[in-house]
Amino acid sequence: MYALVDCNSFYCSCERLFRPDLESRPVVVLSNNDGCVIARSDEAKQIGVPMGAPFFQYRDLIESNQVAVFSSNYNLYGDLSMRVMDTLRGMVGESNVEVYSVDEAFLDMGQNFDGKIAGSLKERVEQWTGIKVSVGAAPTKVLCKVANRLAKKHKEATGCSLVLRDEADIRQALEETEVGDLWGIGYRYAEKLRQLGITTGWKLACMPGEWVRKNLGGVTGLRIHRELHGEACIPFKDPLENKKMISTTRMFGKPVTLKNEIREAVATYTARAAEKLRRQQGAAGSVEVFLVAESGGKFSYHPVKSALSARLPKATMLTHELSRYTLALADALFESGPRYLKAGVILSDLVPDERVQGNLFTAKSREGDRYLMEALDNINFSQRDEKVKFGASGLTKAWKMRQDCKSKRHTTRWKELAIVR
DNA sequence: TCTGGGGTCCTAGGACCC
């Protein structure tokens, strides 16, 4: 049996933790650049603020209902997420927790599953961290998702925790689940399935496997289908696995037209991506840079993307080596004229740093560079906020994103500690 | 007139997730 533990309206819960006065007020959290709504408390959902809604379109609704609005504060959410995950690890063992996202984890509950543990997991997390969670348990990951969704949907009846054990439970749950609400069935497939009259999870489960393989993206669809029948096909992932790709991409706070500003942004994003790369002790064999520009058309929002990539002669984790390439790509991409909205840097072909293949022509020892990176990361990690950086990243950063309603980093900065009087 | 069979590797693009 597996269990899925999912934090309720996670970002909103984090904000409320330090603002108890918001307990019964609607709360929303905005994406970077204060662009769209990415988290809503139950009250905000009831008022009718949809997920992903552009903030400017819903501003009136939000203001007239006195919704508390926050810019996203990833320092705070990341830290609270760690506390939740640590609590879970303490209860079921480190190797039985797969952190699926910042607010979700799958737990491997083993063979002798006792239904009561679902409740105690929930209680302990809430007591130790102050974050409310929902628990769904079932024989497969897809069914855990179904259970979790229903646990949330029927809060009063389930107490936010639901176990699907035998076939009767599963059938009933699937009959109540719309096909598009299944994990792995997105907008496109849901549409297609509905056209064919397959409206619920149960109806999909009743289709023959071969049909599913043909019509639902091959083996991916087949896996979901089998999971609906209680056959676990989506493996429990090793928590120590490294990323295969690392990217840093951002919208600009306002459109950018100057080459220098594009270069600053690309240098900054390269430095951030390289930092993530070093954290997993990796080195990148390829880099890609992309720019997104406004389209000429006045009445439509159709940004134009252009991208270039380069393969490095030797995989590296050094910021200054990586940015030599990313800046050259940025120069090649840039045109004067377009108003640029966004840029991004993607590192791929990642290999573990110690296994970097030697190259006959770059024999020079790079120990010094390595120490430099280590020192840089240490300073920036403990002091934060880019205390030390490369000049190419720029000092003014006119293009930086907007964050007008950001809360304090209560748990990760001494200076921003909450004050209680 | 008639032109094999069995592979691998790479890339682009689609679909999905939170």
Place this chain on the structure above:
DNA sequence: TCTGGGGTCCTAGGACCC
């Protein structure tokens, strides 16, 4: 004026190999 960021997996098709 204003629409996020960071990932994963899979497939099809082309180039190339013997």
